[in-house]
Structures are given as structure tokens and as C-alpha cells.
Amino acid sequence: MIGLKALTSLSMHNIAPIDPQFRTISSHIRNDDRYMPFFKDCIGAIDGTHVDARIAVENQVPYIGRHGSTTQNVMAVCDFNMCFTYVVPGWEGSAHDTRIYHRVVRDPQSKFPFPPEGKYYLVDAGYPLEKGLLKPYPETRYHLPDFARGNRPIEGRREIFNKAHSSLRSVIERSFGVWKKKWPILTKMPQFEFSKQCVVVVVTMSLHNFIRRHSSRADPEFDVCDGNESFVHPEAYELRPNNRRRTIDSNPNTTPSSFEGTGAAEMTKIRDTIADQLTEYHRYTP
Numbered sequence: 001m002i003g004l005k006a007l008t009s010l011s012m013h014n015i016a017p018i019d020p021q022f023r024t025i026s027s028h029i030r031n032d033d034r035y036m037p038f039f040k041d042c043i044g045a046i047d048g049t050h051v052d053a054r055i056a057v058e059n060q061v062p063y064i065g066r067h068g069s070t071t072q073n074v075m076a077v078c079d080f081n082m083c084f085t086y087v088v089p090g091w092e093g094s095a096h097d098t099r100i101y102h103r104v105v106r107d108p109q110s111k112f113p114f115p116p117e118g119k120y121y122l123v124d125a126g127y128p129l130e131k132g133l134l135k136p137y138p139e140t141r142y143h144l145p146d147f148a149r150g151n152r153p154i155e156g157r158r159e160i161f162n163k164a165h166s167s168l169r170s171v172i173e174r175s176f177g178v179w180k181k182k183w184p185i186l187t188k189m190p191q192f193e194f195s196k197q198c199v200v201v202v203v204t205m206s207l208h209n210f211i212r213r214h215s216s217r218a219d220p221e222f223d224v225c226d227g228n229e230s231f232v233h234p235e236a237y238e239l240r241p242n243n244r245r246r247t248i249d250s251n252p253n254t255t256p257s258s259f260e261g262t263g264a265a266e267m268t269k270i271r272d273t274i275a276d277q278l279t280e281y282h283r284y285t286p
Contacts, residue, residue: 011206017085022119028080038274043115044079045122045172048097050239052189062092071239074201075100082175083209086113089201097126122169131263136162161275177233178221179208187238
């Protein structure tokens with residue numbers, strides 16, 4: 001227990017942005033013509049993932065999602081080095097991503113790393129389009145496997161944008177995959193008190209970051225992702241609803257109000273500008 005408390009204290013320093021002011025462009029974007037200069041103001045990605053939870057029978061109902069088992073929904077932010085920069089564990093498995101996000105950002109005690117003016121995080125269709133969050137175009141192909149299937153070419157500026165957005169945002173799915181691959185406890189949680197289960201989430205994320213930022217030898221989980229940016233450890237999708245990737249607008253809990261928030265017009269303009277720039281770039285790039 002003493003060791004767990006020490007690691008929890010360490011996590012306050014490990015689970016945080018390297019550059020809290022977000023003054024520099026990530027090398028992952030800066031050195032890749034697919035993303036630079038189009039996504040130069042992007043500072044990371046946000047998503048939720050499910051972790052196995054042991055809940056007393058009388059309290060289980062809110063923690064049971066469509067997957068049929070009890071989980072905690074964990075909201076996390078990551079950078080493009082596959083390190084977690086923020087985490088909120090402990091939400092019920094049935095809680096919607098939008099609800100969690102709004103509760104977090106409206107809590108003055110949450111210490112959420114808000115983007116500076118003009119910067120933003122990438123999110124999927126489960127989040128609102130609002131200031132600081134850039135989501136894909138709705139009712140348009142999005143996930144990379146959707147583009148890989150069949151022989152249909154990319155059609156139009158919306159699909160061009162969505163493919164680039166999906167490719168860049170996949171960093172958080174790869175981060176979740178490495179994290180869960182390294183610590184099987186996250187998919188087979190012991191009978192700890194729930195507060196301790198939440199601590200396990202935070203501590204393992206902290207260790208994940210420490211390994212990534214202080215690598216002195218080969219790391220099989222990270223190495224396979226570094227060698228193939230399309231690879232995601234299957235563990236990333238475990239305990240997800242229907243045990244599969246979410247698709248655009250497929251979540252039955254999604255409501256129209258979750259799609260637009262304060263600053264939606266500003267983010268729509270940013271999305272359209274990037275889509276136009278990407279379309280122009282692809283027009284003249286073999």
C-alpha cells in the first residue's frame with residue numbers, strides 16, 4: 001500500500017503535458033507532410049476507454065454498459081508521443097463521453113489542461129464540436145479500416161479531412177492499446193475497493209508514461225506501434241460497447257446537443273479551412 005501511495009504521488013508529475021503552455025508543435029506533426037501545416041495547432045487527442053470494474057451487486061446497474069459487464073469509463077488525454085497528459089477515472093460504464101467531458105471541464109478543481117487560444121484536441125463523434133475540440137465531419141467515412149476496405153477512392157474534401165483526422169487521432173487508441181497490453185490487470189481487475197481500482201488506473205498510466213519518456217532499451221509494446229502507425233493492440237478495444245470500434249454517429253446515447261457547443265462556429269471554420277488546404281495539397285501531390 002505504501003508503494004501504491006508513492007506511485008500515486010508520482011503520477012501527479014508524470015501524467016501532465018511536457019510543455020504546459022503548448023508553445024511548440026509536436027515533432028510527430030512538424031515532420032510529417034500529411035499533417036503539417038494543416039494540424040499545426042493540434043496538441044493531442046481525447047477519448048474514453050473502459051476498464052474492468054468490480055462493483056458490489058447493489059451498485060452495479062450504472063456500471064453496466066451495452067457490453068453487459070461492469071466497467072469504469074476512463075476519460076484520458078494523450079500527446080503525440082503516446083503519453084497520457086490527463087486522466088479522469090471512476091465514471092460509470094454507462095456514462096456517455098460527452099457527459100464526462102462536460103462535467104470535467106466545468107469543474108474548477110479538475111485541473112483540465114485547456115488548450116490555449118487557437119489550439120485544440122482531436123476527438124471522435126462521441127464528443128461535441130466546440131471550442132478546443134475538433135471532430136470529424138458527420139455522415140462521412142472516418143475510421144481508417146473503412147478507407148482500406150474495397151476499391152472506392154477517397155471522394156471529396158470531407159473524406160480527405162476525415163482520413164487525415166482519423167490517422168492523427170489514432171494515437172490515443174494506440175496509447176490505450178499499449179497501456180492495456182502492458183497491464184492485464186486493467187481487463188481482469190481484482191476484488192479491490194473501487195477507490196483502489198481507480199488508483200490502479202492512474203498508477204499504471206503513470207508507469208506507462210515513465211517507460212515511454214525514459215526508454216533505455218527496446219519495449220515490445222511501444223516498438224510495434226512505432227514501427228507501424230496503423231497497428232493498435234487489440235486490448236484497446238476490449239470492453240468497448242459491442243467489443244468493436246465506434247463509428248460515426250453510431251452511439252445511441254448521442255443526442256444532437258452533443259454535437260455543438262460554445263465555439264462550434266469557430267471550430268467549423270477551422271475544420272473547413274483544413275479540409276480546403278488538404279484538398280489543395282492532394283490536388284498537386286502525386
